[in-house]
Amino acid sequence: MLQLTNASLTLGDRNWIFDITLQTHGVHALLGRSGSGKSTLLNLVGGFLQPDKGDIKWNGQSVLPLQPAERPVTTLFQQNNLFNHLSVQKNIALGISPKLQLSADDHERIDAVISDVGLAGYANKRPGQLSGGEQQRVALARCMVRKMPILLLDEPFSALDATTRKEMIDLLCQLITDHKPCVIMITHDADDAQALEATVLDMQHNQVVIRSDQVANN
Amino acid sequence: MNRPRPHHAKAQATSWPWWSGGVIALTIIGALTLAPLASMLAEAGTIAWVTIFSDTYTQRIVRFSFYQATLSTVLSLGLAVPVALAIAHVGHFRGRTFIITLFSLSLVIPTLVAIYGIVAVYGRTGWLSTLRDLIGQDPLAFYGLPGILIAHVFFNMPLAVRVILMSLESVPDTNWRLARQLGMGPLSVWRNIEWPTLRGQLPGIALLVFTLCFTSFAIVMTLGGGPRATTIEVAIYQALRFDFDLSLAVALACIQLGICLALTLLSTLFKADTDIGFQGIAGIKREQEQGKGQAQQNPTTGLWSNPATRFCNIVVIVIASGFVIAPLLALILSSFNGSTLSVITDPTTLLAIANTCIAAISSAMIAVALALGILLSARHLRVRLGYEQGGQWLQLAGNMILILPPVVLGTGLFLLLRPFADVFALALLLVIVINSLMALPFVVRILDAPVMRAAEQHDRLLQSLGIQGLSRWHNIDWPQLRKPLALAFALSATLSAGDLSAIALFGSEQVTTLPLLLFQRMGSYRLDEAAVTAGLLLLLCLALFLALQRLLGGRHNATTH
Known part of the structure; x- marks a missing residue:
């Protein structure tokens, strides 16, 4: 269970209060206007921002003392998910070992996940040689090898065309079925939310609420 | 917990x-x-500061330091603006990359080497005097202020050209296209696009060039003629190495320190973060530029198509390049x-x-x-x-x-x-x-x-x-x-x-x-x-x-x- 209890944060003249509980295995789509604070929520959970007051707990334990890398969280950013000077294989490997120290097992895992996302044979290419969709698939592959129970997606498909987007959503569905993470995805597109059968969260008046007509389904 | x-x-x-x-x-x-x-x-x-400040020698070198730096700055920028505009207006031409590389060389060429080349061209027995001799004129008075100014312009004009060119290149392509669509002539382009772009850059470049000329050492030491053409920086050296006048050296150093502190504060206040464009020397940027050139047509094409102005621009470019090349050529030949x-x-x-x-x-x-x-x-x-x-x-x-x-x-x-x-x-x-x-x-x-x-x-x-x-x-x-x-x-x-x-x-x-x-x-x-x-x-x-x-x-x- 991911619990934000009165986690509040003031940035400049804006003040947010997040008070919400999300199920351990569940997909949540976070909708709201630009600048409404959707990214702020992700940054708080990811550890890039610390709340002024309140607490954030995963399965009953506070994650606040943890550095971003120590939290049970993996994030797919909107852009710049990959290092352009490193190969696909190494970009994914960073998810297993930040020092790139890999065992034979690790190599096998990486090879497996590369073919899972449909990029077999691309292991030694650099991000610059791939299309935007392929790059996001590499980033998704890294999320897979990290096997973190919380997956945060910050508009991961916003730069992709419709066909690529559909492929990415299928891949994401696969990942969700396999790993059953707690997903929070920022999106502008209600169709994305529907395709992933997500619970919709709304940002309203600097607070986040579960959209009422869906509470029953949950 | x-x-x-x-x-x-x-x-x-x-x-x-x-x-x-x-x-x-x-x-x-x-x-x-x-x-x-x-x-x-x-x-x-x-130190007895009153004696130092009332000494005519001190007064003269402080005055000369400011005088030559101001003149050098005005000349360098005054020449750099037309040269940069000429290069920008002619657009892509054969040898453009060469000229721009040449203009960034002045950052790496040792001052003394360039000075030798400059003397070989403009000095008493140099090329120019030989030419003047042929047509029956006296050799140029080179040492002193003229020599210092020529050398300072040699180093700082190309530097300023690069900075100005880069700020002109930072104007978005759509602005140039808009100018063409609106039918702007060269004068309106200057008034509406080029001058507003340069105006923000000029104080920063001016301050940079002034500081470089004010503290310039090798040029003034070799080309300055005696006490009439000495700057503070060189006078400190002379006091320390030749006259063994430690208190004069310290006094001058303190004056220099105060002025440099003021100049640095001024450039921090102006936020004069002038991009000198080092990347140009290394060819890091060149790959991108070439790629860009192939991908799309130069957006300024057609803005300055008048043959007469084009000819004038080419003349300006040739003279400026000649000014930079001649000393290097003279040096290589004489070595x-x-x-x-x-x-x-x-x-x-x-x-x-x-x-x-x-x-x-x-x-x-x-x-x-x-x-x-x-x-x-x-x-x-x-x-x-x-x-x-x-x-x-x-x-x-x-x-x-x-x-x-x-x-x-x-x-x-x-x-x-x-x-x-x-x-x-x-x-x-x-x-x-x-x-x-x-x-x-x-x-x-x-x-x-x-x-x-x-x-x-x-x-x-x-x-x-x-x-x-x-x-x-x-x-x-x-x-x-x-x-x-x-x-x-x-x-x-x-x-x-x-x-x-x-x-x-x-x-x-x-x-x-x-x-x-x-x-x-x-x-x-x-x-x-x-x-x-x-x-x-x-x-x-x-x-x-x-x-x-x-x-x-x-x-x-x-x-x-």
């Missing part, structure tokens, strides 16, 4: 805290500048003469070459290490903690040499070390110290943008994956920064190899470098030997620049794949 954090504690224990680089660099810079400054100020307390072989094999020359290489590479290593210390801490402040201002202030520490110009710093070091050691025996060490601080502002400037840009793009990713410490350096920073680091290292080595100011203060018969040897040979009118030495120095600087860049930078650009 807080959960224990085993990983975190371990990570803290094995890697250095973020501020350590900055603190170490600040401590070293502080020790190397503030201690000499303190001993200088202690000495200054004993092959009867004494070429004997100079190259002379043990004094060989020893000087060895000293120059040692000093150049050591200063480059120190400068780059100090810059990295500053920048990696500033990166944490600016990118991760969001204290943009704090990081910028930390980076200003790299500019200490702008407040304490080489000869002033040298005076301080001289006073500081004199009670303990034979200063002239330490010559090479002191040269390395001064030269590394001289290169530091350039290094910080070159590395600033690449370091910060790379960090901004990936900071959250780095944090979420836990990439830090040495593995961050090895896997992420080094591959990303290798090219600019190599450029910074090569440039600082080249600048140090060509520098005369530090070695002039501390050099002797026992310890010489190639620039000092060249200066001595020029001073004693052994012109054939001087020509060969100048050619050697030019060759050494170019070789150092290219070799270091290739060795450190690798063949492939890490970011273009």
Whole structure:
């Protein structure tokens, strides 16, 4: 269970209060206007921002003392998910070992996940040689090898065309079925939310609420 | 209750805290500048300031320092604007890249080498006087103010042209297209697009050129004629090395310090962050430019299509290029003469070459290490903690040499070390110290943008994956920064190899470098030997620049794949 209890944060003249509980295995789509604070929520959970007051707990334990890398969280950013000077294989490997120290097992895992996302044979290419969709698939592959129970997606498909987007959503569905993470995805597109059968969260008046007509389904 | 954090504690224990680089660099810079400054100020307390200020000699050199710097700035910028506009208006032409590379060469060519070339063209026995002789006119009066101005324009006009060109190129393509659609003539384009773009840049460039000319040493020392044409920087050197008038040296150094402090504050206030465009020398930017040129047509095509103005522009470009090429050509031609072989094999020359290489590479290593210390801490402040201002202030520490110009710093070091050691025996060490601080502002400037840009793009990713410490350096920073680091290292080595100011203060018969040897040979009118030495120095600087860049930078650009 991911619990934000009165986690509040003031940035400049804006003040947010997040008070919400999300199920351990569940997909949540976070909708709201630009600048409404959707990214702020992700940054708080990811550890890039610390709340002024309140607490954030995963399965009953506070994650606040943890550095971003120590939290049970993996994030797919909107852009710049990959290092352009490193190969696909190494970009994914960073998810297993930040020092790139890999065992034979690790190599096998990486090879497996590369073919899972449909990029077999691309292991030694650099991000610059791939299309935007392929790059996001590499980033998704890294999320897979990290096997973190919380997956945060910050508009991961916003730069992709419709066909690529559909492929990415299928891949994401696969990942969700396999790993059953707690997903929070920022999106502008209600169709994305529907395709992933997500619970919709709304940002309203600097607070986040579960959209009422869906509470029953949950 | 807080959960224990085993990983975190371990990570803290094995890697250095973020501020350590900055603190170490600040401590070293502080020790190397503030201690000499303190001993200088202690000495200054004993000076009879009223006598110094009422002395006509002091008044004259202060006045001349401002006078020549102002004239040099006005001339350099006044010529640079039309030349830059001409290059921009002609658009893409054969040899454009060559001219722009040529114009950035003035950053790497040792001052003394260029001076030799300038003398060979404009001096009493130079090309121009020979020409005038043919048509029955007297040779030009070259030494003194005219020589200083020509040399300052030689160095600063191309620099200003590059800066202006770059700011013109930063105008978005759509603005040019709009100008064409609206049917603007050259005059409206100037009034509505070009002048507003330049206006913001000019004060910054002017201040930069003024500062460079105000503190210029080698040019004034070789081309200035006696006490009538001496600047503060050179007068300090003369007081220290020839008149052994320590209190005059300290007094002048204090005056120079005050003026440089004011100039630095002024440029900080103006936020005069002029992009000198070092990348142009290294060809890093060139690949992008070429790619861009192929992909789309030049958006300014057709704005200046009048044949008459095009002709005028070409004439301007040819004259400006000739002005820069002629001295280099004269130097290269004259360095092959009867004494070429004997100079190259002379043990004094060989020893000087060895000293120059040692000093150049050591200063480059120190400068780059100090810059990295500053920048990696500033990166944490600016990118991760969001204290943009704090990081910028930390980076200003790299500019200490702008407040304490080489000869002033040298005076301080001289006073500081004199009670303990034979200063002239330490010559090479002191040269390395001064030269590394001289290169530091350039290094910080070159590395600033690449370091910060790379960090901004990936900071959250780095944090979420836990990439830090040495593995961050090895896997992420080094591959990303290798090219600019190599450029910074090569440039600082080249600048140090060509520098005369530090070695002039501390050099002797026992310890010489190639620039000092060249200066001595020029001073004693052994012109054939001087020509060969100048050619050697030019060759050494170019070789150092290219070799270091290739060795450190690798063949492939890490970011273009």
